[in-house]
Amino acid sequence: MVEDLANYALAIRRHALKMTSLGGSSHIGSIFSIADILAVLYGKVLKVRPDDPKWPMRDRFILSKGHAGAGVYAALAERGFFPTERLKTHYQDNSVLSGHVSHKGIPGVEFSTGSLGHGLSVACGMALAGRLEKRSNRVFVVMSDGECDEGSNWEAVMFAAHHKLDNLVAIIDYNKLQSIRSTTETLNLEPFADKWRSFGWSVEEVDGHDYQSLTMVLENNNSSDTKPRCVIAHTTKGKGVSFMENNVLWHYRSPQGEEYQTALSELGVVKK
Amino acid sequence: MRDAFLKTITTLAEQDPNVILLTADLGFGVFEEFEQKFPGQYFNVGVAEQNMTGLATGLALEGKKLITYSIGNFPTLRCLEQIRNDACYHEANITIVASGGGFSYGALGMSHHATEDLSILRSLPGITVVAPGTAWEAAQATWQLVQENKVGYLRIDKTSADDKKGSLGGEFKLGRARRIIEGSDCTIICTGGILAEAVKAAELAKEKGVSCRVVSHHTVKPADVDEILDAAKNTGGIVTVEEHNVIGGIGSVVAEVCLDNGILPGKFKRLGLEDTYSSVVGSQKFLRSYYGMDAESILDAVCSS
Numbered sequence: 001m002v003e004d005l006a007n008y009a010l011a012i013r014r015h016a017l018k019m020t021s022l023g024g025s026s027h028i029g030s031i032f033s034i035a036d037i038l039a040v041l042y043g044k045v046l047k048v049r050p051d052d053p054k055w056p057m058r059d060r061f062i063l064s065k066g067h068a069g070a071g072v073y074a075a076l077a078e079r080g081f082f083p084t085e086r087l088k089t090h091y092q093d094n095s096v097l098s099g100h101v102s103h104k105g106i107p108g109v110e111f112s113t114g115s116l117g118h119g120l121s122v123a124c125g126m127a128l129a130g131r132l133e134k135r136s137n138r139v140f141v142v143m144s145d146g147e148c149d150e151g152s153n154w155e156a157v158m159f160a161a162h163h164k165l166d167n168l169v170a171i172i173d174y175n176k177l178q179s180i181r182s183t184t185e186t187l188n189l190e191p192f193a194d195k196w197r198s199f200g201w202s203v204e205e206v207d208g209h210d211y212q213s214l215t216m217v218l219e220n221n222n223s224s225d226t227k228p229r230c231v232i233a234h235t236t237k238g239k240g241v242s243f244m245e246n247n248v249l250w251h252y253r254s255p256q257g258e259e260y261q262t263a264l265s266e267l268g269v270v271k272k
Numbered sequence: 273m274r275d276a277f278l279k280t281i282t283t284l285a286e287q288d289p290n291v292i293l294l295t296a297d298l299g300f301g302v303f304e305e306f307e308q309k310f311p312g313q314y315f316n317v318g319v320a321e322q323n324m325t326g327l328a329t330g331l332a333l334e335g336k337k338l339i340t341y342s343i344g345n346f347p348t349l350r351c352l353e354q355i356r357n358d359a360c361y362h363e364a365n366i367t368i369v370a371s372g373g374g375f376s377y378g379a380l381g382m383s384h385h386a387t388e389d390l391s392i393l394r395s396l397p398g399i400t401v402v403a404p405g406t407a408w409e410a411a412q413a414t415w416q417l418v419q420e421n422k423v424g425y426l427r428i429d430k431t432s433a434d435d436k437k438g439s440l441g442g443e444f445k446l447g448r449a450r451r452i453i454e455g456s457d458c459t460i461i462c463t464g465g466i467l468a469e470a471v472k473a474a475e476l477a478k479e480k481g482v483s484c485r486v487v488s489h490h491t492v493k494p495a496d497v498d499e500i501l502d503a504a505k506n507t508g509g510i511v512t513v514e515e516h517n518v519i520g521g522i523g524s525v526v527a528e529v530c531l532d533n534g535i536l537p538g539k540f541k542r543l544g545l546e547d548t549y550s551s552v553v554g555s556q557k558f559l560r561s562y563y564g565m566d567a568e569s570i571l572d573a574v575c576s577s
Contacts, residue, residue: 103362111333111362112357112361112362113357114357115353115357117322118326118353118354118357118358120326121322121323121325121326121327121329121330121354121358122326122327122329122330122333122358123330124323124326124327124330125326125327125328125329125330125331125332125333125334126330126331126333126334127330128315128327128330128331129330129331129334129335129336130334132312132336133334151322152322152323152326152354155318155320155322155323156323156326156327158318158320159317159318159320159323159327162318163315
């Protein structure tokens, strides 16, 4: 299983690298940061049907950090929601595969984002609807750490706890680097887990690149309490390519030329 | 108007369990009965308009019919990006309701004056923008907006023109203006409860021998092109009236429609707030007079050449 997920994550990273290189686009560091989380979600956890993307009982997934959209497109294409060939159009003229994740014309994308601090509220709405309809599906949302600076999230955090939305899982990509400096230097989030706990959430911390731990935490649906769940995934921005790791430059820089080639070879080859 | 709105959503909620009302902690003494009757269809989300709008979108995308409610600028400008990116872009079925249009809360100060909402909201693709002129129109608009299966904005004024069961201007249809009074010398086109002042102005004009048509252009977007062009072609001119900045509101709508169609009205005057915030407070009646949009001011505009 771990091998399959590693292979899936590698495929996502390779696609994303190619897409951001071809499109001359940013955010490869942010995508690499969540590639393993996406692999575990789409490869193991999410109940979705690529041949029936609107299946009513599906688990809902929202990427609230929309700038890592290329990662989701890649994950969806690899999972069979649409041909991987389409990924080439990302960021190109007349393409619907925008830099920030968009749902229009792209099977499998639940919700469009790009402005931070929107996804969690919408996820709350979907979770509340699921409960009103007595559905057993879950709602997952991936947020960035810097995104938690947005006050709107904390409105949603309070709402979810107050209404005991235990079918909601917020995964925080805690790579500790936001768009200029570290989260500590920018607007300190710590004590981060305690913040969520004090707001009434059940919090688990996990290595965001460890497939087994991620799977265990995310697959677990036997909540003993009625709290919404926050999974703080400790991650490395740029994970998988040595010179991109923990380097804020790769929030912006598009991999080109020699850098692109080196990155590609560092990632390795997907096993068929 | 608010009572008409409340009565309508009560009927809607009774008929359709998918109708859900969210309020951002406003509506004391208003929603208690609704909450009691429809416990799974009412949520007070707290003073959190951004979350209310995102939440509404999530629910709407799951097949619910949402109404978000607050007062003044809170359900609109406070969460404008949620309305744009979440609600409108995803074509969610949400009716955003602001109680207290224009100077409804005149004495509370500029934070509570909703005087740019129509302009700002109508610039969002995919939204219907309505400011009813009468309580009956408010009830009709509520019904139609909730059934419309898209994003709508309903601006509810504290005062309104008198109109028993639509006796004045015929049927109500979103996007179709209602001709309240027939006339030929000039047309007063207005939006919102300030229709009452327009009706009064037309009556005063009549005493002076000036025949005034009065149009309740309740749906700011989409505009009723036919009615506006008819006024431009077949009456002496147009005066627009709104409790709103003159920039971007109904006056702008009328000007856009006329010029887009190459029709110039005999005369044209926009009454409203002249691109300013009011730091002066007072009753709605006082502020209408202070800012030159009461019946006397409208009469002056109608009678001046």
